[in-house]
Amino acid sequence: MLLPIGSQDDFGETVTNRNFVFETFRKVSTLRGYQEISTPVVEYANIFTNKHVGMSLQSLMKWFNSEGEIEVLRPDWTTAIARALTKHNKAPEKWAYQGSIFRNNKVGVESRQVGIEIINFPNFHGECECLLMARNFLDELTINHYVIELGHTGIFEYFINQLDLSDEEIKALQIAMHDKRKDKVYQLVARNGKEHIASELVVLIDAFGPFEEVLNDYEIRWGNYPVLLKIVNHIKKLAELLNESGKVPVIVDLGMVKKLPYYSGIIFRGLLEENGSTCFSGGRYDKLYDQFGENKNAVGLGFDVDILAKQLRIVNKPKxxxxxxxxxxxxxxxxxxxxxxxxxxxxxxxxxxxxxxxxxxxxxxxxxxxxxxxxxxxxxxxxx
The missing domain is CATH 3.40.50 (Rossmann fold)
Incomplete structure (x- = not known):
């Protein structure tokens, strides 16, 4: 065996298309006023495995250095950039990155990303910039058949904060919500004597679809819940702006749960209509800077370069x-x-x-x- 499991060589059009994605991203992000940032490919493991980030050490490409510390190949851009921006100024900043991340819990250990991080902007402004930039970038790639899906971490947190669940039980509940396992969700919550919350979470599993229909229903359903109503109105404001700015469909999933602990508000992703693949994802992550003793508001998103490259049909090739x-x-x-x-x-x-x-x-x-x-x-x- 000449290559480790999960590694591969790439040739011809695959490499050409990836480079086209990188070049187009640099063009779009530069014209939108982003500065470029790069972090080392080798980091300390505890930057990613602490309680604020919550990545599993088993999923990382790791080894012991000469001092006995565990080092890893960069598994996440957002966390690495947050580390790099520690003690940075408090002024609004927009950063763009591109490069590989490495995890051994995927089919290929290396995957390529481009993305943006927006620091210390007003919340709604930063979230809009993320999604409008995504639309701008995909337009430049002539990728038009996708939908934007919006969610919010505060909905799930509102309900689980009323429960006495261990960290393990919360994680199991998140997985069950993500997998849309109604039976499992009800079982995990109802056994704590909270049948009414169990019922609400089960209903949330089906709370997805065109944003006008879903949000109008939940404005009525949660009319007596000020915290939830505020979240619904925030999502609606963002969805309406996106709807006004282009023809790409906007949907919501009020039962969407976060993949990493640091997400703390709006979360979103872009889904290809052809096969449902996630071509970009991101959200608000104000809590990420807690591990560095700082208080910053931050939002960002990353694009999967490998998925985007497969969608390209470059028609204006030179003769x-x-x-x-x-x-x-x-x-x-x-x-x-x-x-x-x-x-x-x-x-x-x-x-x-x-x-x-x-x-x-x-x-x-x-x-x-x-x-x-x-x-x-x-x-x-x-x-x-």
Whole structure:
């Protein structure tokens, strides 16, 4: 075995499409005023496994260093950037990143991401910027068939704060909500003598769909619950702005639960209509900075580059030209590239080595009596 399990080589179009995603992201984020940030690929494990972040050590690519500390390959950009911004100024900041993360609980241990982190902006402004930037970026990639899904961590937290559950039970309940296991949700909550809360959480599992329909229903249902009504109104305000700014459908899932402990408000993701894959996800994570003893409001999202790259259909590819040369005419072949600056130009010695169907034009360069002859589509042009 030449490669570890989970590692792979990539070739041709796969790599080209990924690079196109990276380049397009840099263009869009730069024009929207983001600064670039990069963090080391190697970090201390406890930055990611503490109670504020809650990542499992078993899921990380790890080893012991010479001092006995556990080091890992970067498993999460948001946490790494929060560490980097510790003791930073309190001014509003917008950061853009791109690169790989590494986890061994996925099919491939390495996955590529691009994303943004918005620090110390007014809450609604930052959340809107995240989602409008996502729409801008996907438009540039000509990826149009997706939906934006909105949720809020405060809904689930409102109900579990009324329960006496251990951390393990809360985690089991989150998994059951995520998997839409109504029986499991009811069982976990009702055994604590809270049947009415169990019923509310079971109903929440089906509280997803077009935002107008779902939110209008829950404005009525939660009319006597000021905390929940405030959350519904916040989601509605954000959904209406997105609806006004473009044609991409906006849906809500009021039963959505957070994947990591640091999320603390609006959460969202982009889902491809073709196969339901998550092409971006993110949300508010004000609590993340608690581990560094700081109080910042922050929101961000990350795009899955590998998923986006598979969706690309790059139609404006440069035309391809094949130049047939020899040892004697190779230097001249290099010179005439200037005549085809916007083309892909490949030089070969033997036309039998190429598939002519892959090229829009084949040019032959001959040398005779110190002069060059260029034969193109059976027309001959003489160059001195």
């Amino acid at each position: 391809r030209i094949c130049v047939i040369a020899s040892d004697e005419t190779l230097s001249y072949a290099e010179k005439i590239r200037k005549d085809y600056a916007d083309f892909i130009v490949e030089v070969f010695y033997d036309d039998e080595m190429i598939d002519k169907d892959n090229f829009q034009k084949v040019i032959y360069i001959l040398q005779k009596d110190g002069e060059y002859e260029v034969i193109e589509n059976e027309d001959m042009y003489r160059f001195n």
